[in-house]
Structures are given as structure tokens and as C-alpha cells.
Amino acid sequence: MIGEVSLYGLFLPPLLLLALAALLVTRLLKLVLARTAFYRVVWHPALFDFSLFILVLGALTYFTRNWS
Numbered sequence: 604m605i606g607e608v609s610l611y612g613l614f615l616p617p618l619l620l621l622a623l624a625a626l627l628v629t630r631l632l633k634l635v636l637a638r639t640a641f642y643r644v645v646w647h648p649a650l651f652d653f654s655l656f657i658l659v660l661g662a663l664t665y666f667t668r669n670w671s
């Protein structure tokens with residue numbers, strides 16, 4: 604993942620696009636977890652949400668590392 608992604612002539616770092624995708628996936632997971640009352644057993648929901656975002660971002664980065 605070296606280089607930039609051209610979006611209508613605007614060059615963006617790939618990590619920014621992955622972070623936006625991870626944010627969307629994390630929001631969807633948060634909605635599902637909230638509907639299943641998972642947050643009642645979570646000690647610190649904000650810390651859990653941040654950790655979930657980092658895990659999703661890491662997974663997206665890992666699975667898209669060979670795209671060029």
C-alpha cells in the first residue's frame with residue numbers, strides 16, 4: 604500500500620480511505636451490539652468502541668495490503 608489513491612484528481616492516502624471504511628463498519632457493528640444489549644456487560648463503552656475501531660482498521664489494512 605505505497606502511494607496515493609486518486610479520487611477525481613485529489614490524491615488521498617490509502618489509510619484515510621481505510622479509516623473511513625473502518626468507521627462505517629464500526630458504526631454498523633456498534634448498532635448491532637447495542638440492539639443485542641451487549642453494552643450492559645461492557646465496562647467502558649467508549650474504550651470498547653475505540654478498540655473495536657482499531658481492530659476493524661487493522662483487519663481492513665491486513666486484508667487489503669496486496670491491492671495496488
